[in-house]
Amino acid sequence: MPITAHEIETLLREGFPDAQITVQGDDGAHFAAEVIDASFAGKNRVQQQRSVYAALKGKMDGSNGDLHALALTTKAP
DSSP: OOOOHHHHHHHHHHHHHHHHEEEEEEEEEEEEEEEOGGGGTTTTTHHHHHHHHHHTTTTSSSGGOOOOOOOOOOEOO
16 A cells, blocks of 8 residues: 555654654655754764654565655754
């Protein structure tokens, strides 16, 4: 079943409740997200993105994932 931008945003808000989050995309497979959160301060880009992927709770895991592609931008405020 395709995932929606709203579902992605909901998962990200659970993991980053105080973040500024923007999710775009409507084809059910390819999305872009920007997550700006204070928890990213002092973390490198890979660490930030791993935190976001963890918040997605396996939705991007391999060929069985609901989310095929996510262009991700992360930063501290």
